[in-house]
Amino acid sequence: MTDGASTAAVSFGDRLAGVFAERGRLCVGIDPHAHLLADWGLAASADGVREFGLRVVEAVAGRAGIVKPQVAFFERYGSAGYAALEDVVRAARAAGLLVIADAKRGDIGTSVAAYAESWLTPGSPLEADALTVAAFQGVASLDEPMRLAEEAGKGLFVLAATSNPEAAAVQQAVVADGPRAGRTVARAIIEDVHAFNQAQPPHPFGTVGLVLGATVVLGDYGIDTAVAVEPAFPVLAPGFGHQGAKVEDVRRLFGAFAPGVIVSESRGLLSAGPDRLAAAVARRAEEVRASHG
Ligand SMILES: O=C(O)c1cc(=O)[nH]c(=O)n1[C@@H]1O[C@H](COP(=O)(O)O)[C@@H](O)[C@H]1O
Numbered sequence: 484m485t486d487g488a489s490t491a492a493v494s495f496g497d498r499l500a501g502v503f504a505e506r507g508r509l510c511v512g513i514d515p516h517a518h519l520l521a522d523w524g525l526a527a528s529a530d531g532v533r534e535f536g537l538r539v540v541e542a543v544a545g546r547a548g549i550v551k552p553q554v555a556f557f558e559r560y561g562s563a564g565y566a567a568l569e570d571v572v573r574a575a576r577a578a579g580l581l582v583i584a585d586a587k588r589g590d591i592g593t594s595v596a597a598y599a600e601s602w603l604t605p606g607s608p609l610e611a612d613a614l615t616v617a618a619f620q621g622v623a624s625l626d627e628p629m630r631l632a633e634e635a636g637k638g639l640f641v642l643a644a645t646s647n648p649e650a651a652a653v654q655q656a657v658v659a660d661g662p663r664a665g666r667t668v669a670r671a672i673i674e675d676v677h678a679f680n681q682a683q684p685p686h687p688f689g690t691v692g693l694v695l696g697a698t699v700v701l702g703d704y705g706i707d708t709a710v711a712v713e714p715a716f717p718v719l720a721p722g723f724g725h726q727g728a729k730v731e732d733v734r735r736l737f738g739a740f741a742p743g744v745i746v747s748e749s750r751g752l753l754s755a756g757p758d759r760l761a762a763a764v765a766r767r768a769e770e771v772r773a774s775h776g
Pocket residue numbers: 512514553585615644645646647694695696719721722723724725726747748749750751
């Protein structure tokens with residue numbers, strides 16, 4: 484993906500807009516917790532998580548458009564777990580699903596660039612469509628992943644206001660110096676990400692999105708939900724179902740961010756079990772469409 488316009492990839496923002504239009508905005512998390520493996524009659528092993536992931540893919544394909552494998556649950560089984568994850572990601576993409584690898588990577592310089600290459604390079608063993616990343620080292624530490632994503636038509640989701648209550652003290656802290664002084668950390672991250680998206684060719688959604696938990700009050704993080712920005716942010720919004728957020732509250736919770744919101748749910752759907760998961764996904768996808776359009 485380095486030789487110019489003739490090989491230019493379709494941007495992640497454009498692909499996301501297509502998924503929203505065709506399949507809606509529900510994202511099913513692939514989180515093979517130990518208790519779910521047991522409930523599903525699967526072994527706590529690499530084979531178990533592979534089978535779990537493949538069954539989720541089968542249940543989601545044609546009913547929703549996005550899956551989010553949680554890498555940690557595969558990593559527990561070492562190299563065999565990674566081989567299982569490769570199979571699940573490949574199957575999901577082959578089924579036409581958009582895959583967000585939830586690895587929450589973050590590092591500096593060439594190290595974080597290598598993470599981005601692992602997950603976002605076309606043809607790489609773990610190739611996904613997007614990756615969750617942390618900006619604790621500063622959004623500028625993600626320059627190279629952002630550039631790689633833009634070039635390859637992939638996406639990134641930067642953690643900004645996460646759904647876990649213990650994050651508030653860090654994410655609501657106020658920046659002391661520099662161009663974002665006086666902003667909360669969450670808002671400073673959002674402004675830095677916006678500056679990157681704005682500098683790219685125009686698309687309805689930017690290449691770099693945000694993780695904004697559906698369980699938090701964004702105003703408490705200094706985030707203004709009244710004003711829409713262009714390009715709009717893709718917003719990965721976990722916290723639905725098990726963590727308590729309700730699909731019908733998306734517009735109230737996210738305001739001007741709502742058009743980019745991906746409604747993400749793992750346990751709340753996965754607990755339906757292997758035989759009822761497809762029906763549960765179809766029902767939730769319909770609820771999301773009904774409440775959000
Ligand atoms: O990046 C994420 O996906 C994420 C961010 C966040 O703020 N909160 C959050 O719960 N997540 C992930 O979303 C999933 C939530 O799972 P459930 O609570 O079972 O729906 C897990 O894989 C979490 O790691």
